[in-house]
Amino acid sequence: MSTSTHAYRAAILHSIADPAVVGIEASYEYFDDGVLVVENGLIKAVGHAVDLLPTLQGVAISQYPNALISPGFIDTHIHFPQTGMIASYGEQLLDWLNTYTFPTEQQFADKAHAAEVASIFLKELLRNGTTTALVFGTVHKQSVDAFFEACEVLNLRMIAGKVMMDRNAPDYLTDTPESSYADSRELIERWHGKGRLHYAVTPRFAPTSSPEQLSLAGELFQQYPDLYMHTHLSENRQEIEWVKGLFPERKGYLDVYDHYRLIGPRAVFAHGVHLCDDECKRLAETGSAVAFCPTSNLFLGSGLFDLPKLEAHGVRVGLGTDVGAGTSFSQLQSLNEAYKVMQLQGKKLDPFKSLYLATLGGARALYLDDKIGNFAQGKDADFVVLDYQATPLLSYRLAQATTLAEKLFALIMLGDDRAIKETFAAGNSVHKRD
Structure with missing residues (x-):
């Protein structure tokens, strides 16, 4: 069987645990300049570009500047x-x-x-x-x-x-x-x-x-x-x-x-x-x-x-x-409203908890967290590329952000379908924004 490998380079963020259980900092992995390696529709590796690029001789790499890759x-x-x-x-x-x-x-x-x-x-x-x-x-x-x-x-x-x-x-x-x-x-x-x-x-x-x-x-x-x-x-x-x-x-x-x-x-x-x-x-x-x-x-x-x-x-x-x-x-819009639902009850919804709900938390609710929900090796390569410059307001707001949490929260509150640059299912591009 022939092997098909492709890599994707951008900022990369995924949940690895529930923030309510392990705390915010231990709940996610983030690579400011990251690479996601996909082989035959499955996740082969994820990590920092400086570590993974030397291992990818001859592998095609798609680069997404001013973008964030997250699980679907x-x-x-x-x-x-x-x-x-x-x-x-x-x-x-x-x-x-x-x-x-x-x-x-x-x-x-x-x-x-x-x-x-x-x-x-x-x-x-x-x-x-x-x-x-x-x-x-x-x-x-x-x-x-x-x-x-x-x-x-x-x-x-x-x-x-x-x-x-x-x-x-x-x-x-x-x-x-x-x-x-x-x-x-x-x-x-x-x-x-x-x-x-x-x-x-x-x-x-x-x-x-x-x-x-x-x-x-x-x-x-x-x-x-x-x-x-x-x-x-x-x-x-x-x-x-x-x-x-x-x-x-x-x-x-x-x-x-x-x-x-x-x-x-x-x-x-x-x-x-x-x-x-x-x-x-x-x-x-x-x-x-x-x-x-x-x-x-x-x-x-x-x-x-x-x-x-x-x-x-x-x-x-x-x-x-x-x-x-x-x-x-749009699940970004769902999270926008979820934040307000919490506010009306005098409670908070942290942006990393939001990421978890829309990805790994959903996978666990469906007992599919062995297949989808984050970028653990061997899982289905279902992921999205989020465009930091999707709208003038989003671009301007993110330029003011000084932390990852602030950037993620602004993306959730201001993002919608326009923020989705490309969607992949089992390693295949199934939507590409005009």
Whole structure:
């Protein structure tokens, strides 16, 4: 087999540990003049240029002045069918679903439409530097086929699943416990573990699944190794009261999922805005994860996510855009809003913690930190090149920065899709800014 090696030279920054556990200084590695060496789509080495360049005789080197290379961003909660309804006005969660979401998702019965949106969606992700995402499809299995087919062409590491929803939704969007099980199982057999693709059992949320459907979803989740489970939890107070009314025999919202065996490693619960201590403890002890979705929580008025509380309990937390309730595909913009969510609670979000949430923290939430999340040797070469001169304001502000922390924070607060110069997946360039 021929060996393909390429090197990339720029400033390089990646997380190596959670700042909440090891402290800020021990949480990252930074190379002011660094080289990232990629061999056959995997990370071979990262380090200072002065150390690595003498070892790279005959190897092509791409140089990026005034730029920073970081691991690709990881989005732990997003809906690809909602791309066309992002920025829809004026509702909170439950009314928003009925007014905008369900009519939009009806169109995905047409696979050609699903394929068109999947293409637009992936281009937006890559244009914003996101290389891995945990993705909702619709109730239609063809929506997931269309999504995975588009991912396969680009050799992306993506996770997705067909929505399971058999009640409290329009007839045109419901399945049955039996059909959702059969359709999901068919998709698992076709896509889970194929290339860099993974499947997630995806009940939309407890109110739209009957006990029979949740029971079969739990059965599926237990049947296959390394399968994911992806749903919503405690996003909105009205939603929580609805769940209590539908499942009065359960202790709370999380206990519904727990009862039906939809909890544990690779179970990812979006939002978790209104969790009690017992629920946080249960999430931590089962190895479950929560996706923090700041732009969505603010846009729908759902509440303020208490990151320090979940950290104190040891819950795995990733960062999600939650498009289309979220208002940007950019994880830089997600971190911009996450900082403000913390400020409103009298708390701080350090820029190195932000970097961790968007990269290695997301990988750990998804149990993919052996594959992605930083530049450890042997991991997938999924990375982004961030342009320090993407806008006149960003360029001017960074010229005033005197520390790496200040530079990183300004990049997060002022950066967006324009800051993404190039995106790589498995060592291949999959987006290059015009």
